[in-house]
Amino acid sequence: MTARAVLFDLDGTLIDSLDDLTDAVNHVLNSFGKAPLAKSAVRKLVGKGSRNLVQRALATDDFEDIERGHALFETFNAAHIADKSRLYPGARQALEELTGRGVLLAVVSNKNEALSRLILKVLSIDHFFVAICGGDTYPERKPSPLPLLRTSGALSTLPENTVMVGDSINDIEAGKLAGMATIGCTWGYGGLDELEQADHLAGSCREVSDxxxxxxxPA
Structure with a gap:
């Protein structure tokens, strides 16, 4: 049988981590003497990795400020990785069903690999994944197809037998460029306009599995 694989984005796809991300961002802003951001504002900044998130939240191009802010963010986020973060409804059941049918699963996130592994472990779903790729695992991150292709290669699956599942334009563009089918998750942090090029749209984790x-x- 041909190996089949699904690559999942993390934040906004399997895990609702926005509250914890907002707390980490506001910890950084407070350290710089800046006003906090509402969760709705942070939601618009998520998707291109924590360094980009910090840079946009601080609204600066100053290298030293970005580096200091990024270090503060990652230290705080690691210490509070799942204070409020939770799996989306049906996520665990979908992962169980897919692995039960012999589908190989991996995470391809723009969150750095260490934090990705940590939150997966804390939420007790790390064992479902054969590979975990973060934004710092390879030289490029989504929307580059490189992390998807490297991860599918590590699973020994071909792009045409691999599906990218995510909630943002970064996921859909990366999947398209990698030659993979794509599923857009409408419950995540990206808007519907970001998902219009997806091959399929899902309104729940149950729908993704279906x-x-x-x-x-198909069998």
């Missing part, structure tokens, strides 16, 4: 098993990986 699309995969009925349309993309």
């Amino acid at each position: 699309i995969l098993m009925e349309c993309l990986f």
